[in-house]
Amino acid sequence: MAPKPKPSKRDAILEAMLDLVVKRGFHDAPMSLLSKQSGASAGVIYHYFSSKDEIIQALYEHIRTLKIEAFLGDFSPDQDPRETFLRGCLNVYNFYRKHKREMRFYDQYKHAGFACAPDVKQEDERTKAYARRFSSKSKGGVLNEWPAEVLQEITLNLVIRLASQPRKLPKPLLLEIAEGIWQMVKAKE
Incomplete structure (x- = not known):
């Protein structure tokens, strides 16, 4: 069986935000922790998303589409x-x-x-x-x-x-x- 492809940086950021929000809630999911958990620097995060709210909205839309x-x-x-x-x-x-x-x-x-x-x-x-x-x-x-x-x-x-x-x-x-x-x-x- 072929190895599972590595998620894109954007997907890794969304996945990390999902974990943080589920474990800690929205207000206790700072960008610094998101950076650490996703393995993406703040600059990379802001390349994909302009704000924490935009990440949350993108994650909501992704889950809504899956659903x-x-x-x-x-x-x-x-x-x-x-x-x-x-x-x-x-x-x-x-x-x-x-x-x-x-x-x-x-x-x-x-x-x-x-x-x-x-x-x-x-x-x-x-x-x-x-x-x-x-x-x-x-x-x-x-x-x-x-x-x-x-x-x-x-x-x-x-x-x-x-x-x-x-x-x-x-x-x-x-x-x-x-x-x-x-x-x-x-x-x-």
């Missing part, structure tokens, strides 16, 4: 909504199990007062198509007419909470749970 890609998987608007929903539940569960550090950063980011509203103009067509598909029936989607925050709580947020539990759930059980959620939230024919 969206894992969540959508190979989504296509032509796929069966039920199958797409079930696969999406598994994808989210597995992502949150695998990326616990990243999700700790993400949660801290949301609660630290950073502006984390995504730029909707930058979302790709596949993401928009997914959002349309899994909106309420009156908006052209396949879900019932409950408020969006209620739908999110009993779908995505439930799967995320299950992923954060110490015991990993077996795939058949996850599929059974996802099927139960689907039956609850899908629009009636």
Whole structure:
């Protein structure tokens, strides 16, 4: 097996910031410690990023992109909504199990007062198509007419909470749970 390629300096800086924030929080992650942990001088750090906030924002965007890609998987608007929903539940569960550090950063980011509203103009067509598909029936989607925050709580947020539990759930059980959620939230024919 070929050795894993060495991360770029930029990636090493982001990885070091992730470690620092997860272990120490945003306010106890000084640039001097970031320099030491990443192996990049202050000059190199400032070559890639103009400020600590820019590093944090870049890390947030990187994690957000990873999360969206894992969540959508190979989504296509032509796929069966039920199958797409079930696969999406598994994808989210597995992502949150695998990326616990990243999700700790993400949660801290949301609660630290950073502006984390995504730029909707930058979302790709596949993401928009997914959002349309899994909106309420009156908006052209396949879900019932409950408020969006209620739908999110009993779908995505439930799967995320299950992923954060110490015991990993077996795939058949996850599929059974996802099927139960689907039956609850899908629009009636």
